Every structure is written in C-alpha cells, then in structure tokens.
Amino acid sequence: MKFRRSERLIDMTNYLLEHPRELVPLTYFAEKYGSAKSSISEDLGIIKETFETRGVGILKTVPGAAGGVKFYVLVGKEEAVALIEELCNVFESPERLLPGGYLYLNDILGNPTIVRKVGRVIASAYAKSDIDAVMTVATKGISIAYAVAGFLNVPVVIVRRDPKVTEGSTVSINYVSGSTKRIQSMVLSKRSLSEGARVLIVDDFMKAGGTINGMIDLLQEFKASVAGIAVLVESEEIEERLVDNYISLVRLSNVNVREKTISVSEGNFFSRINF
Amino acid sequence: MKFRRSERLIDMTNYLLEHPRELVPLTYFAEKYGSAKSSISEDLGIIKETFETRGVGILKTVPGAAGGVKFYVLVGKEEAVALIEELCNVFESPERLLPGGYLYLNDILGNPTIVRKVGRVIASAYAKSDIDAVMTVATKGISIAYAVAGFLNVPVVIVRRDPKVTEGSTVSINYVSGSTKRIQSMVLSKRSLSEGARVLIVDDFMKAGGTINGMIDLLQEFKASVAGIAVLVESEEIEERLVDNYISLVRLSNVNVREKTISVSEGNFFSRINF
Numbered sequence: 222m223k224f225r226r227s228e229r230l231i232d233m234t235n236y237l238l239e240h241p242r243e244l245v246p247l248t249y250f251a252e253k254y255g256s257a258k259s260s261i262s263e264d265l266g267i268i269k270e271t272f273e274t275r276g277v278g279i280l281k282t283v284p285g286a287a288g289g290v291k292f293y294v295l296v297g298k299e300e301a302v303a304l305i306e307e308l309c310n311v312f313e314s315p316e317r318l319l320p321g322g323y324l325y326l327n328d329i330l331g332n333p334t335i336v337r338k339v340g341r342v343i344a345s346a347y348a349k350s351d352i353d354a355v356m357t358v359a360t361k362g363i364s365i366a367y368a369v370a371g372f373l374n375v376p377v378v379i380v381r382r383d384p385k386v387t388e389g390s391t392v393s394i395n396y397v398s399g400s401t402k403r404i405q406s407m408v409l410s411k412r413s414l415s416e417g418a419r420v421l422i423v424d425d426f427m428k429a430g431g432t433i434n435g436m437i438d439l440l441q442e443f444k445a446s447v448a449g450i451a452v453l454v455e456s457e458e459i460e461e462r463l464v465d466n467y468i469s470l471v472r473l474s475n476v477n478v479r480e481k482t483i484s485v486s487e488g489n490f491f492s493r494i495n496f
Numbered sequence: 497m498k499f500r501r502s503e504r505l506i507d508m509t510n511y512l513l514e515h516p517r518e519l520v521p522l523t524y525f526a527e528k529y530g531s532a533k534s535s536i537s538e539d540l541g542i543i544k545e546t547f548e549t550r551g552v553g554i555l556k557t558v559p560g561a562a563g564g565v566k567f568y569v570l571v572g573k574e575e576a577v578a579l580i581e582e583l584c585n586v587f588e589s590p591e592r593l594l595p596g597g598y599l600y601l602n603d604i605l606g607n608p609t610i611v612r613k614v615g616r617v618i619a620s621a622y623a624k625s626d627i628d629a630v631m632t633v634a635t636k637g638i639s640i641a642y643a644v645a646g647f648l649n650v651p652v653v654i655v656r657r658d659p660k661v662t663e664g665s666t667v668s669i670n671y672v673s674g675s676t677k678r679i680q681s682m683v684l685s686k687r688s689l690s691e692g693a694r695v696l697i698v699d700d701f702m703k704a705g706g707t708i709n710g711m712i713d714l715l716q717e718f719k720a721s722v723a724g725i726a727v728l729v730e731s732e733e734i735e736e737r738l739v740d741n742y743i744s745l746v747r748l749s750n751v752n753v754r755e756k757t758i759s760v761s762e763g764n765f766f767s768r769i770n771f
Contacts, residue, residue: 226502227501227502227505227542227546228542228545228546228549230502230505230506230509231505231506231509231542231543231546231547231550232546232550232552234505234506234509234510235509235513235550235552238510238513239612267502267503267506268506270503271502271503271506271507272506274503275506275507275510277507277510319661319662319664320661321661323661323662324662325662325663325664325685325687326662327654327662327663327664327685327687327688328651328687328688331651331652331653331654331688332651333642333645333646333649333650333651333652334649336642337514337646359634359635360634360635360638360654360656361662363635363638363639363642364638364642364652367608367611367638367639367642367643368642370608371608371612374608374609375608376603376606376607376608377606377608377639378606379602379606379635381635386594386595386596386598387594387598387599387600387601387602387636387701388600388602389594389600389602410600410602412600412602412603413602413603413606426662
C-alpha cells in the first residue's frame with residue numbers, strides 16, 4: 222500500500238506526538254509507507270517547520286546510520302504565559318481557600334485539558350534533561366505527574382503515606398513536615414525505582430517543602446538522584462523554605478483564611494527557564 | 497500569514513488529537529489559516545480518511561451553520577487485540593503475585609505508554625456514550641482514569657479512603673468489601689460532582705466488586721448515574737460478583753499464591769464491544 226504525502230504527514234504527526242523523546246529511524250517511516258528515505262526526509266522537514274512555527278515542539282535530526290528523528294515537546298513563551306495567567310485567574314477565587322491556608326484544587330487537577338497544558342509546560346522545561354522517571358506523592362500530584370511523564374516518555378513512581386498490600390515490599394522513611402513540624406512517614410515500593418535513576422519530582426502544592434524534602438531523602442535510599450523539582454503552586458508564607466532548586470508556575474501570598482483573601486501571582490518559572 | 501495544505505494538515509491533526517469530542521467549527525480552522533472553507537473541508541476529508549485507515553479514530557462531520565467536525569478516538573480490533581495480548585504476557589509473570597491474590601501492577605500503571613494504550617482502548621468503547629466524568633478510587637486506578645478521561649475530554653473525580661483537608665467538605669459512605677466482607681468507607685469531595693452527571697467508573701483491579709459497588713452507592717448520594725464500568729484486570733476466583741455490567745481487558749484465574757502460579761486470559765472486552 223502506497224501513501225500520498227498528505228496521508229504520511231498526518232500519520233507521522235500522530236506517531237511523533239505519541240512517541241516523544243524516542244529516536245525514530247527514517248527507515249521505520251520509509252518501510253511503513255513504502256516510500257523512499259528522501260521523501261520521508263522532506264516530510265520530516267515540513268513537520269519540523271510546522272511544529273516549530275506552531276509551538277508544538279522541536280524535531281531533532283540525529284544523522285548517521287543509527288540516526289533518525291526525535292520529537293521534543295517545547296512550548297513557546299506565549300503558551301506558558303497564557304497558561305500561567307489562566308491558572309492565576311482560576312486560583313484567585315476566594316471560595317478555594319481551605320482551613321490551614323490550603324487551596325481547593327481538585328477541579329483543576331481533575332481537568333484533563335488544564336492538566337495536559339501544565340504537563341506540557343513543565344515537560345518543556347526538562348525536555349532535554351536526562352530524566353528516567355517522574356516521582357510524586359499520592360494523591361493530588363498524580364495527574365500532573367502523569368501528564369509530565371507522558372510528554373517526557375518516562376515512568377511515574379508514586380510515593381504513598383502508608384504501605385498497601387498491592388505495593389509488595391516497600392522502603393519507608395520518616396520526615397518532618399516543614400509547616401506543621403510533625404513527623405510523618407512515606408513509603409515507596411522497592412521494585413519501583415532502579416539504582417542511579419535520575420528523577421524529576423513533581424507535586425501540586427508546596428508550602429515549606431517538607432514533603433518534597435522527604436522525597437529527596439527517599440531517593441537517596443534508592444541511590445537515585447534528583448533531576449529537577451517542579452510544583453504547580455507554591456505558597457509564599459514560609460519562614461524557611463526547605464527546598465531550593467525548584468520551578469513553580471503559580472505563587473500564593475497574603476493568604477488570609479479568616480477574611481478569605483488571597484493573592485496569586487506567577488511563580489518563579491520565567492526566572493528559571495529561558496525562552 | 498498563509499498556510500500551505502501540508503502545514504494545515506499537520507497543525508489540524510495536532511489540534512484534533514488534543515481536542516477529542518469537541519465540536520470544532522470549520523470557520524475556526526478557516527480563520528486560523530486564512531483559508532477558504534472549501535479548502536478546510538478538503539483537508540478534513542484527507543484527515544478523516546487517514547485517521548480511519550490508520551486506526552487513529554473517526555472524524556464526524558456535523559452539517560449546518562452551527563456545524564463542524566468532532567474527533568472521536570476509536571481503535572481498530574487489531575490494536576485492542578495486540579494490547580490485550582501484550583497485557584496478558586506482562587501479567588503472567590509469577591513474580592507479580594502478592595499475598596491475598598493481588599498482582600503487583602505498579603510498573604504497568606506507571607508506564608505512560610501502556611497506560612495511554614489502555615486509555616485509548618477503554619475510551620474507544622465509550623467514545624459515543626454520554627459521559628460527563630470519569631470516577632476512580634485512589635490510588636492505583638488514577639493513571640488509567642486520567643488516560644481514559646483525556647481521550648473522552650471529561651474531568652476525573654477521585655474517591656478517597658479518608659478525608660483530607662485539601663478536599664473541602666466531603667460526602668462519606670460505608671460499604672462492604674466483597675472479598676474480605678469488612679466494612680470500609682470512602683469519601684468524595686462535595687464540590688467534585690454535579691447532580692445528574694453520567695459517570696464512567698474506571699479501576700485497575702476488580703475482585704468481587706465491592707469497591708466499585710461502593711462507588712455506585714456514592715454516585716447515588718450525588719444523584720449521579722453510572723454510564724459504564726471498566727477495569728483493567730478482573731479476578732475470576734469469586735463466589736459472587738457484586739457488579740454486572742462492566743468491561744474488563746484481562747482476567748486472572750487459578751491464582752495460587754503458595755505455588756506461585758496464575759492464569760491470565762483476555763477479559764470480557766470483545767464479548768461486550770462490537771468491532
């Protein structure tokens with residue numbers, strides 16, 4: 222079966238979007254469509270240009286016999302600005318305020334369109350980093366972690382507060398919550414991380430950073446390392462931040478639960494990521 | 497800025513894939529690319545044909561002034577067969593067996609490529625149903641629930657075992673676990689479901705179905721209804737199944753924890769879904 226260029230472009234676009242950061246040899250497409258490698262090269266040139274112009278991502282060509290193309294998600298600055306503005310507007314509603322200065326985020330974290338955009342923006346920031354897995358802690362960070370991991374094409378590892386039979390044997394650590402100063406524990410299934418893994422930590426909300434610090438400790442138990450830390454929202458009302466090197470999309474400040482007021486502004490994203 | 501057909505095809509493919517089950521007016525594309533509606537119609541014809549031939553999904557044209565196109569994910573039978581075979585092979589490994597006849601699934605549920613495929617196949621089965629939300633219970637079903645919800649373009653609602661401050665006020669119910677006969681409870685944030693919502697229940701593992709039954713009870717509390725039930729794995733060693741109308745991709749039987757043996761076969765998917 223022969224394919225016309227238009228059909229190839231559609232099918233290749235779909236294939237590349239579904240296989241980010243995977244090296245696809247030109248011969249794969251050439252055989253799939255019964256086309257000459259030169260035609261495939263031309264197709265990829267058109268896709269590359271359109272992806273870049275439209276802010277879908279970049280297509281990197283790896284030359285040589287073992288070469289091919291790799292698709293990386295990469296959002297443009299406008300897309301990131303638009304998303305962060307959208308998030309700020311949504312978060313600003315005072316009905317979101319919960320006791321303890323937390324925010325009700327379930328609707329945002331359950332909305333696949335927003336979560337996908339958040340995933341694209343965070344994944345963009347790490348698209349070219351060496352990352353073997355995304356780690357988060359159950360439950361609220363899970364949706365964002367999956368969205369990021371999908372764009373980076375790496376597995377998700379979920380830390381829990383308590384062990385469950387379905388986890389198999391686990392490694393457990395204690396850590397001190399940064400804001401309440403209470404001792405808490407977290408567990409990770411032994412089989413879920415391999416030694417030396419480079420791990421991107423993703424979470425929905427960071428106050429002092431105690432939970433994220435706990436995850437960093439847990440990584441040490443697995444002889445794994447931190448490749449990055451990204452949070453959707455950080456709260457600014459913190460005496461002492463336990464975590465340094467992170468990116469945040471949104472920042473909360475002036476949280477006043479009694480008067481139901483809150484200020485929302487962009488996080489440190491644009492000061493950490495160059496466009 | 498004018499767009500060539502090839503660029504339009506690439507960008508439209510990306511857009512449609514990112515907006516499943518959303519009515520996109522032809523004028524949206526016509527304005528985006530500065531093209532005549534007749535050209536856009538031709539483009540969509542090519543995309544429609546390629547999506548159908550390559551098993552990406554279907555493109556439905558809604559005629560009239562308020563019309564446009566809608567993309568539905570729809571996998572071909574071969575894709576579903578291939579996925580279910582892959583899952584059977586992966587699950588068969590006796591090292592996955594855990595005490596109580598559970599299976600270690602974290603690696604599968606954490607693998608975005610497999611989860612995406614599972615999501616595509618389950619979403620396909622419900623692509624044309626009226627569904628307003630996907631519901632699952634924390635923690636293990638969450639990845640599949642998000643994948644399904646992404647393809648159906650509806651929010652995810654997560655039931656928990658215990659209330660947390662970040663949920664706001666919650667509705668709690670008690671239910672009897674089908675296999676252990678113990679009384680357990682589950683909670684759902686009050687704000688997370690609206691009255692009358694039609695909900696697709698998704699979970700990773702079903703034994704007798706007590707947990708899923710609990711979710712059905714919870715839906716009644718919210719005056720919401722069950723639009724479908726889909727599980728990745730069902731275990732056959734059940735005296736009395738509490739749930740009837742469900743689809744499963746994989747079925748476990750002959751689970752022998754002491755001798756570490758297990759039989760894995762395809763679930764009821766192909767007897768429930770017509771291709």
